[in-house]
Amino acid sequence: MGLAHYACGSREHGLNRRQFLQRSGLSGVAGTAIAGGLGSLTTGFAAEQLKAQDMRLVVFNMHGGLSQLESWDPKPGTKTGGPCRSIPTSVPGTHVSDLLPYTAKQMHHLCVLRGVNTSEDDHGKGAYMMLTGRRQTAAAEYPQIGAVAARMLNDESRGLPGHIVVTPGGGGGKGNEAAYLGPKYSSISLGGSKPPPNTTKPDGINDEAELRRHDFRRRLNAEFLTRRRTAITDAYTHSYEQALRLMERRDVFDVSKEPQADQDRYGKHDLGRQCLMARRLLENGVSFVQVTHSNYDTHNDNFNFHIEQLGEFDKAFATFVADLSDRGMLEKTLVVVLSEFGRTPNINLYYGRDHWSKAWSIVMAGGKVARGAVYGKTNDEGTEVVDGKVDHGDLFHTYLQAVGIDSTQSIAVDGRQLPIADPAAAPVWKVLT
Amino acid sequence: MSLPIDITKTHVVHQWKHDRPLIACRISPDGQQAVSSSEDFSLQLWRIPGGEKTVLKGHESWVHALCYSPDSQQLVSGGCEGSLMWWAVRAEAPALVRKSDAHSGWIRGVAISPDGTTLASVGNDMLVKLWSMASGEKIAEWGGHERHIYSVEFHPSGNQLITGDLLGKIHVWNVADRKLERTIEGTPLYTENKGQQAEYGGVRSLAYHAERKELIAGGTHKATNPFGAVHEPLILRFGWEDGALRKSHACEGIPGGLVWRVQWLKDGTAVGISGGSTGGLLLFFNDSQEKEIHRFKLPSLARDMDIHLESNMVATAHYDSHLRISVMNA
Numbered sequence: 001m002g003l004a005h006y007a008c009g010s011r012e013h014g015l016n017r018r019q020f021l022q023r024s025g026l027s028g029v030a031g032t033a034i035a036g037g038l039g040s041l042t043t044g045f046a047a048e049q050l051k052a053q054d055m056r057l058v059v060f061n062m063h064g065g066l067s068q069l070e071s072w073d074p075k076p077g078t079k080t081g082g083p084c085r086s087i088p089t090s091v092p093g094t095h096v097s098d099l100l101p102y103t104a105k106q107m108h109h110l111c112v113l114r115g116v117n118t119s120e121d122d123h124g125k126g127a128y129m130m131l132t133g134r135r136q137t138a139a140a141e142y143p144q145i146g147a148v149a150a151r152m153l154n155d156e157s158r159g160l161p162g163h164i165v166v167t168p169g170g171g172g173g174k175g176n177e178a179a180y181l182g183p184k185y186s187s188i189s190l191g192g193s194k195p196p197p198n199t200t201k202p203d204g205i206n207d208e209a210e211l212r213r214h215d216f217r218r219r220l221n222a223e224f225l226t227r228r229r230t231a232i233t234d235a236y237t238h239s240y241e242q243a244l245r246l247m248e249r250r251d252v253f254d255v256s257k258e259p260q261a262d263q264d265r266y267g268k269h270d271l272g273r274q275c276l277m278a279r280r281l282l283e284n285g286v287s288f289v290q291v292t293h294s295n296y297d298t299h300n301d302n303f304n305f306h307i308e309q310l311g312e313f314d315k316a317f318a319t320f321v322a323d324l325s326d327r328g329m330l331e332k333t334l335v336v337v338l339s340e341f342g343r344t345p346n347i348n349l350y351y352g353r354d355h356w357s358k359a360w361s362i363v364m365a366g367g368k369v370a371r372g373a374v375y376g377k378t379n380d381e382g383t384e385v386v387d388g389k390v391d392h393g394d395l396f397h398t399y400l401q402a403v404g405i406d407s408t409q410s411i412a413v414d415g416r417q418l419p420i421a422d423p424a425a426a427p428v429w430k431v432l433t
Numbered sequence: 434m435s436l437p438i439d440i441t442k443t444h445v446v447h448q449w450k451h452d453r454p455l456i457a458c459r460i461s462p463d464g465q466q467a468v469s470s471s472e473d474f475s476l477q478l479w480r481i482p483g484g485e486k487t488v489l490k491g492h493e494s495w496v497h498a499l500c501y502s503p504d505s506q507q508l509v510s511g512g513c514e515g516s517l518m519w520w521a522v523r524a525e526a527p528a529l530v531r532k533s534d535a536h537s538g539w540i541r542g543v544a545i546s547p548d549g550t551t552l553a554s555v556g557n558d559m560l561v562k563l564w565s566m567a568s569g570e571k572i573a574e575w576g577g578h579e580r581h582i583y584s585v586e587f588h589p590s591g592n593q594l595i596t597g598d599l600l601g602k603i604h605v606w607n608v609a610d611r612k613l614e615r616t617i618e619g620t621p622l623y624t625e626n627k628g629q630q631a632e633y634g635g636v637r638s639l640a641y642h643a644e645r646k647e648l649i650a651g652g653t654h655k656a657t658n659p660f661g662a663v664h665e666p667l668i669l670r671f672g673w674e675d676g677a678l679r680k681s682h683a684c685e686g687i688p689g690g691l692v693w694r695v696q697w698l699k700d701g702t703a704v705g706i707s708g709g710s711t712g713g714l715l716l717f718f719n720d721s722q723e724k725e726i727h728r729f730k731l732p733s734l735a736r737d738m739d740i741h742l743e744s745n746m747v748a749t750a751h752y753d754s755h756l757r758i759s760v761m762n763a
Contacts, residue, residue: 083495083513300662
């Protein structure tokens, strides 16, 4: 077995060239024997089998902290209920806020968890916990769910990145999202309906010149990597190769290729286009897409802002879920709607709600998740969880299990076995089928 | 007969407590009754000056829109559930007369024509609707605003209706044919905060002064952080004939301030009620300067007001669940 020459000399970074070429789908392509060393970290883990299941994951990140009372756990007519009412859904006995009339009609696909208690009211820490399943510490960084999904689920032979974040402006996706999995699994950010920037061949360069340029780059890289290879240099090199594949599949990111009727159905606003982009990416085999909807941090004028924001979200999200179902994709796709926390039951003097992590809600749909279900319960005024309490760690386990990943397993990194999810938490088995 | 008005002598004379934070309030034209709405969905009738309370229940959500008929016999309320309710408020046992499922979503404003025959309502469905006060029948409805409509007032002639929306657009409609006559731009009241991807502000209130032929519009500006209540109160003063902006009445030192309602005093002083982290403030402006000529600090954050010109009385609805009655004289 030929070991790659990492600067640290660790065998765990080693990569059998033949294995790599088979996995990456690049066998027969001269001069491309470059990949992330972490691609080999499959020991004891049935990665190929998992990828064969072709599961996908979508996260709707309701940035700022969606109010559970104006969405999934309304308390109309109570001291904390505010002006919004509850409406019946397609599941008898289950009600949601009247700000979600379209989503209410898709409730038979959804599973609402109303007993979330994460005990963290800070935006950054809450977001970290919800996306990694762990509390942030100085001692360790943990990969976000998107990086884990990309690592475990993505079929690289499709030539598309496995971890994509769609925001209105294309921002986000920064930081150490992939942690020990390596930067290869960090996200690529897309701005709404636009393909990634700089993915067209420069004017004045023909195909032959383009091939020569890249061949030259590869030869230089190969020479350099014989002496100075690290996971970071692999990530850089991987980025170049990924960019080339993106250029070949640029149309995948062009929402204007979707029928006009679909563009109308999703709504002519950023979130509508983001949702349509997410559908398009999933259909083309991308394993993880995060759609960010901003902003729900409504300390002031909570109700007007939720009318405004959920007015966009409701129809776009409901259309997305219905389309996945109609196209037979929901069985293979887990959809999660989360925030960094919920909002206070108390209505402040500005008609606002503040940060509240002690009793709030998330929603899942698809994959191996029960349909039309409600798990967990808060008290009459929504101030405490009284049944079915879960936290970020439990949810992280549950997301992974819902796409067929055994969340109790570990990944080998640098000779250490790192639990993929927090061993102190557990999947919410009651919502899994 | 009340004492001559002196805004510098404004003081609270009554404060009556309900069970939950208040939202809106009005004084009946005869000055004998006030009404408030609360976060518990109810309306509270308060007898002036005794403060005896009668609670009216029927709405299924908050009520932001209240208006008395000119004869003080009827009250119309518009709720966030979209219902208009007509109440007989001077009956021995005040009661609901009529209910109409009027709008899809929140009703933001109601106004009754000067002759008392027609009710106008506006809301989040971006529609303007006219109703017969006698029968409750809908007379007309039309669109034309591109965002939620926050405010509505009749011109004293009764021939025109003035509506204001989130974008700061103030539309003047011909009541007879429902045609848009013109638009007055109140855009300083609107903020599109791209960083927070939020639209905020709007024409929260309108008032017309017949003799001065001026229109005032209240709301907020400098909304650098709308989600965090970082904005300041603003009243715009327009000439009615030309629609030109004559004064931008801004106030300093009122963080989180927003003018929930504007009204006129007879002498052309514009009055606004502002909330904010500094509490509730009555703000007074004349046409000689942009800054206020006087501010009166109320004991708690206020969310609405109504002025009874004949008695120099001001009712204010407060977050601390109180309806307060102040007088603008010694």
